[in-house]
Amino acid sequence: MSKSEPMSKSEPMSKSEPMTRAELGKVSDPLRPRPMEQVSQAEKGEGKSSRDYLMPTYGDVPVTFVRAVGTELFDAEGRRYLDFLSGLAVTSLGHCHQAVSQAIALQAATLVHVSNLFGNELAPQVASMLDRLIGGGVHAGGQVFFANSGAEANECAIKLARRYGGWGRYAVISAYGSFHGRTLATLHATGQPSKHEGFQPLPDGFRHVAYADPAAIKEAIRPDVAAVLLEAIQGEGGIVEPPSGYLSEVRQICDETGVLLIIDEVQTGLGRTGKWFAFHHDKVQPDIVTVAKALGNGFPVGACWARKEVASAFHPGDHASTFGGQPLAMAAARATLQTMVDDDIPSRAAGMGGLLAGALARLDGVVAVRGRGLLLGVVLGKECANQVAGRALELGLVVNAVAPEVVRLAPPLTVTKAEIQEGVNLLGAAIGTVLAEAGEGGTEGGVARGADVKPPLVARGEDDDADSDKDARETL
Ligand SMILES: Cc1ncc(COP(=O)(O)O)c(C=O)c1O
Numbered sequence: 001m002s003k004s005e006p007m008s009k010s011e012p013m014s015k016s017e018p019m020t021r022a023e024l025g026k027v028s029d030p031l032r033p034r035p036m037e038q039v040s041q042a043e044k045g046e047g048k049s050s051r052d053y054l055m056p057t058y059g060d061v062p063v064t065f066v067r068a069v070g071t072e073l074f075d076a077e078g079r080r081y082l083d084f085l086s087g088l089a090v091t092s093l094g095h096c097h098q099a100v101s102q103a104i105a106l107q108a109a110t111l112v113h114v115s116n117l118f119g120n121e122l123a124p125q126v127a128s129m130l131d132r133l134i135g136g137g138v139h140a141g142g143q144v145f146f147a148n149s150g151a152e153a154n155e156c157a158i159k160l161a162r163r164y165g166g167w168g169r170y171a172v173i174s175a176y177g178s179f180h181g182r183t184l185a186t187l188h189a190t191g192q193p194s195k196h197e198g199f200q201p202l203p204d205g206f207r208h209v210a211y212a213d214p215a216a217i218k219e220a221i222r223p224d225v226a227a228v229l230l231e232a233i234q235g236e237g238g239i240v241e242p243p244s245g246y247l248s249e250v251r252q253i254c255d256e257t258g259v260l261l262i263i264d265e266v267q268t269g270l271g272r273t274g275k276w277f278a279f280h281h282d283k284v285q286p287d288i289v290t291v292a293k294a295l296g297n298g299f300p301v302g303a304c305w306a307r308k309e310v311a312s313a314f315h316p317g318d319h320a321s322t323f324g325g326q327p328l329a330m331a332a333a334r335a336t337l338q339t340m341v342d343d344d345i346p347s348r349a350a351g352m353g354g355l356l357a358g359a360l361a362r363l364d365g366v367v368a369v370r371g372r373g374l375l376l377g378v379v380l381g382k383e384c385a386n387q388v389a390g391r392a393l394e395l396g397l398v399v400n401a402v403a404p405e406v407v408r409l410a411p412p413l414t415v416t417k418a419e420i421q422e423g424v425n426l427l428g429a430a431i432g433t434v435l436a437e438a439g440e441g442g443t444e445g446g447v448a449r450g451a452d453v454k455p456p457l458v459a460r461g462e463d464d465d466a467d468s469d470k471d472a473r474e475t476l
Pocket residue numbers: 088149150151152154179180181182231235236264265266267268292293
């Protein structure tokens with residue numbers, strides 16, 4: 001088209017107009033797994049490019065997934081896996097939850113991004129919802145900064161604590177065994193010295209003390225300390241739960257010394273432990289709370305909430321993120337939070353978590369089950385968690401080893417009783433096989449196995465009833 005040529009009148013206008021819900025519905029129904037013949041080559045991963053182009057930060061991957069729905073993941077060959085990890089406590093409403101997928105699709109066709117130099121309608125709504133959930137159903141009176149990940153939410157918390165502390169008050173006390181992220185500051189806050197190796201010098205101002213020991217925190221507080229940063233349950237550290245009352249004691253110490261209490265709820269937040277936030281079990285009110293993972297049900301979004309008086313230490317220009325709080329992420333977060341509220345997801349996690357923990361504790365080879373709600377650590381009698389997780393994957397169950405003797409389970413909070421039963425059976429079979437191979441007297445359980453064992457090939461269709469948990473009701 002030449003510069004002077006006018007645009008044809010017959011040019012379809014619809015291309016620049018947002019899609020309606022009805023039009024989006026026609027594009028695809030994200031709720032239904034499709035038969036494999038309807039899955040495109042690209043989705044199947046055929047002709048996929050080599051992982052040689054990816055930096056080697058993650059090691060070899062045992063399987064490549066191409067689609068998912070609810071608690072189920074499918075690989076390129078159509079094998080079905082039960083996802084008891086939720087992308088590391090992320091897809092709490094299950095994969096491709098209809099409300100979230102539709103909200104993302106609708107927003108993607110309406111307004112994807114605007115700079116924070118301008119407003120968008122969604123960010124204040126999500127901030128208000130978060131403030132209410134942090135207050136346990138009533139507004140806590142705080143303010144939110146939106147980021148894109150857990151590490152960034154924690155970076156914001158650390159910067160805010162320094163800003164609030166003022167000159168000379170900058171240090172952050174965190175716990176050994178903790179995990180707070182991989183940026184340089186959050187890496188130093190992470191109390192796992194092995195992860196620091198090779199990256200020194202790390203930013204100054206981080207000290208580590210024993211977890212679950214209030215006296216150690218009291219002893220470490222000096223005039224330069226701005227904040228104490230803790231997980232209410234240590235996730236990456238092996239699902240380590242402090243005794244009840246720990247956070248209340250730390251709260252008291254912080255109050256007495258004028259130090260801020262930051263709770264990292266990146267893994268434990270939004271219903272995962274059976275309450276909206278894990279600190280609600282101890283009925284404390286932190287000064288700063290960080291959230292990410294489940295907030296977008298898979299869409300990357302993080303948030304740092306702070307009491308208003310603390311948040312007001314920030315002024316325009318002090319902190320920013322190009323993508324933080326952009327409309328697409330906020331649409332995902334709003335739909336996720338609304339669904340969680342409507343479905344009372346924390347109560348569901350508490351109930352299903354009790355069933356799962358009880359069934360796991362009865363498995364041969366399990367010496368303890370740690371954690372709360374649907375964030376559970378299965379403690380094995382020997383250091384074989386990696387082998388058990390590998391075997392479970394071969395059988396069609398996704399879990400991971402979070403310590404040499406601890407397997408982590410974090411299924412979607414929407415998991416059904418039937419899925420819990422299936423997951424427990426598969427994990428029991430995996431533990432049995434690994435212990436039998438090690439000559440530890442494990443039984444191989446009732447699941448077919450062998451060197452070439454693979455999850456079943458399935459063509460799941462319309463008649464599958466994800467809620468048919470009647471069979472499990474009798475057994476759990
Ligand atoms: C408690 C906790 N904080 C922070 C992070 C870092 O989150 P992200 O990987 O989104 O940066 C994680 C990740 O596992 C976490 O478990």
